Amino acid sequence: IGHKAICDIPIDSGQIIHRLCFSRIYRCLPACNPAPTNGPIFREHHVARTLDYNAVWADTTDMLRQHREAIIAIAGLLILVPNWASAFFIGQPDIEGVKTISDIIAAQGEHFRANWMILLPFALISFFGAIAVLTCLLRPEQERIGDALLFAAKLFPVYLIVSILTGILTSLGAFAFLIGLFYIAGRLLPVLPVVVAETDKGIGIWGSIARGWDLTRGLGWKCFLLFLIIMLVAYISMGVIDVVVGILCTAVAGPEGLPLVQTLVSALTGSVLGVIILALEAAVYRHLQRQDA
Secondary structure: OOHHHHHHOOOOOOHHHHHHHHHHHHHHHHHHOOOOOOOOOOOOOOOOOOOOHHHHHHHHHHHHHHOHHHHHHHHHHHHHHHHHHHHHHOOOOOOOOOOOHHHHHHHHHHHHHHHHHHHHHHHHHHHHHHHHHHHHHHOHHHOOHHHHHHHHHHHHHHHHHHHHHHHHHHHHHHHHOHHHHHHHHHHOOOHHHHHHHOHHHOOHHHHHHHHHHHHOOOOHHHHHHHHHHHHHHHHHHHHHHHHHHHHHHHHHHOOOOOHHHHHHHHHHHHHHHHHHHHHHHHHHHHHHHHOOO
């Protein structure tokens, strides 16, 4: 859309960020990446979208059920195994006695610096697995596992850069206010599914971020609230499972427990959560994208 169209839109809580970050992108996209014949990438007029939590969650479970064989295979090999190996051989940061958030972040940073040569490859493998899972969910033509992995390999550099940039943009909100961090996180929720689903349109790295931002116009807080609810329920469930498994392992093997079993369960619950979050992001994207039709 043109600069005048952007200026004519009433300013909301995220409009200033939108103008600063994306007005130039919107002006450049039509010249650099002509819209496909089946419709424009970005609409000239504002599309009033809604976010139905029930519909999104139903689509999330439907996608997981329809693609469960491929997801189990990919996530088991590329997400669960690296997470388990990392937890078993390296362990977690030592945060015993740590009381403040800044100290926790410092402990995590020190842990990564001491073990980055092992943690980084594991993280990249899990990252590749996430792309492959999203490919299964959003690209029905890549239904075979081999095709999904090949597509994920081709998309890996762009997906990695977009992921880093969205993390930076989200962090910028934290420097302003914590509320800004939450709002930007909600606005950027569907960006990574956009990279996977709309890469054929040639919108590029910044175009993918702009497209995700456009999809969630007026829905930043609703997107963040949905994500927050799922994360809270998931983390409480994971905490309960870890405690129960820890008690059982301690009862069987004494104070040292069974590290092999405990790290496996922890990696398994974390991998399941990761897959659910990926499916949720894909469902949010599909729900909002359908409203463009």
